[in-house]
Amino acid sequence: MSDSPHRYDEAARAAVYRVIRERRDVRSFLPTPVAPETLARILQCAHAAPSVGLSQPWRFLHITRLDLRQKIHALVQQERLRTADALGHRREEFLRLKVEGILECAELLVVALVQGGTREIFGRRTLAEMDLASVACAIQNLWLAARAEGVGVGWVSLFDPQALAELLHFPPDARPIAVLCVGNVAEFDPAPRLLLDRWRQPRALEELLFENGWPEQAR
Amino acid sequence: MSDSPHRYDEAARAAVYRVIRERRDVRSFLPTPVAPETLARILQCAHAAPSVGLSQPWRFLHITRLDLRQKIHALVQQERLRTADALGHRREEFLRLKVEGILECAELLVVALVQGGTREIFGRRTLAEMDLASVACAIQNLWLAARAEGVGVGWVSLFDPQALAELLHFPPDARPIAVLCVGNVAEFDPAPRLLLDRWRQPRALEELLFENGWPEQAR
Numbered sequence: 001m002s003d004s005p006h007r008y009d010e011a012a013r014a015a016v017y018r019v020i021r022e023r024r025d026v027r028s029f030l031p032t033p034v035a036p037e038t039l040a041r042i043l044q045c046a047h048a049a050p051s052v053g054l055s056q057p058w059r060f061l062h063i064t065r066l067d068l069r070q071k072i073h074a075l076v077q078q079e080r081l082r083t084a085d086a087l088g089h090r091r092e093e094f095l096r097l098k099v100e101g102i103l104e105c106a107e108l109l110v111v112a113l114v115q116g117g118t119r120e121i122f123g124r125r126t127l128a129e130m131d132l133a134s135v136a137c138a139i140q141n142l143w144l145a146a147r148a149e150g151v152g153v154g155w156v157s158l159f160d161p162q163a164l165a166e167l168l169h170f171p172p173d174a175r176p177i178a179v180l181c182v183g184n185v186a187e188f189d190p191a192p193r194l195l196l197d198r199w200r201q202p203r204a205l206e207e208l209l210f211e212n213g214w215p216e217q218a219r
Numbered sequence: 220m221s222d223s224p225h226r227y228d229e230a231a232r233a234a235v236y237r238v239i240r241e242r243r244d245v246r247s248f249l250p251t252p253v254a255p256e257t258l259a260r261i262l263q264c265a266h267a268a269p270s271v272g273l274s275q276p277w278r279f280l281h282i283t284r285l286d287l288r289q290k291i292h293a294l295v296q297q298e299r300l301r302t303a304d305a306l307g308h309r310r311e312e313f314l315r316l317k318v319e320g321i322l323e324c325a326e327l328l329v330v331a332l333v334q335g336g337t338r339e340i341f342g343r344r345t346l347a348e349m350d351l352a353s354v355a356c357a358i359q360n361l362w363l364a365a366r367a368e369g370v371g372v373g374w375v376s377l378f379d380p381q382a383l384a385e386l387l388h389f390p391p392d393a394r395p396i397a398v399l400c401v402g403n404v405a406e407f408d409p410a411p412r413l414l415l416d417r418w419r420q421p422r423a424l425e426e427l428l429f430e431n432g433w434p435e436q437a438r
Contacts, residue, residue, distance in 0.1 A: 144235060
């Protein structure tokens with residue numbers, strides 16, 4: 001079985017595998033600035049993502065006003081408490097977790113999904129949620145590029161999307177799906193934070209990989 | 220502004236930017252095999268994706284039976300025609316596009332989302348669709364790793380999810396979100412296929428990047 005002539009050389013492949021392995025969801029940041037060119041480069045990587053029907057359903061809002069950052073932080077705090085209450089017996093354990101670094105991170109982004117509604121049909125007639133998948137791919141690209149730059153990114157999804165949309169004057173067909181904290185870090189965690197914090201034990205790939213159909217014992 | 224000490228060296232950063240830039244949605248494949256180790260490596264990259272609350276809501280089904288591959292192809296053909304009809308005046312233009320390589324690609328995967336329902340609260344109490352976002356990040360990881368290996372991947376979302384779920388014996392809380400064609404290619408397109416095919420003109424990042432709120436003229 002011969003290798004593809006389009007295969008990257010060993011060092012380049014190693015870099016790709018490394019960045020995928022070392023990307024982390026970051027919640028603790030240093031107060032040092034991130035260069036505007038670095039932010040621009042990682043945003044270009046987001047914009048290079050695949051999108052269903054080439055629809056590019058993403059919008060990026062760069063939050064540079066301190067009052068807005070504080071209001072976003074307050075929205076996330078509200079939802080954090082509501083989530084804690086909904087968690088029941090794990091409430092206190094959840095509240096001890098650090099789940100966001102909105103006030104500390106160098107740069108704050110809000111990522112929006114513009115829903116195609118019935119206008120966008122290609123690739124999403126039966127799977128309308130493909131537009132969200134495209135935006136998620138864009139965020140993953142940004143996340144990986146940032147890691148290569150040594151910059152941490154945390155995806156915060158603890159907010160009321162309606163309230164955040166109103167705060168940032170979203171049009172009716174758009175909604176926020178991520179608050180991204182972007183900034184320098186003292187160190188990148190050696191493993192996912194929620195594993196280190198013993199929130200949850202991840203499963204091995206082998207348990208989640210099936211052949212030709214869902215096995216009866218896993219249904 | 221000093222660089223992060225965690226920044227990768229120039230060659231490694233270049234590899235990360237290159238793979239993000241060169242990844243393509245592939246619909247034309249060579250019939251040559253992909254090594255099982257390569258498939259295993261790119262699946263591990265998918266499994267290294269972030270997931271909301273460390274929930275790992277992805278499942279991967281490796282389709283190795285020819286009859287199943289043919290049935291999946293038939294489902295996609297059905298939806299392709301329904302999409303064409305729904306597109307109205309662009310029907311014929313759409314039907315001329317090559318939108319999938321299910322019968323030609325070396326390996327076929329179906330990716331499923333296991334919906335947390337009300338069980339998974341962390342990070343998705345108000346944004347239940349975060350589980351789908353996690354699976355999309357996993358697919359993007361796989362896509363990038365495959366490109367570094369010189370292997371093409373096409374994400375097909377033209378199918379009736381209910382019919383595909385039934386074919387592969389999905390449990391009620393799971394649904395398919397992608398048919399992934401994985402295989403060798405004669406060449407990677409220099410730009411997105413739908414741009415080369417003049418299906419749609421993509422927009423520049425600058426048009427989709429706002430500061431501190433949605434601008435009035437873009438609402």
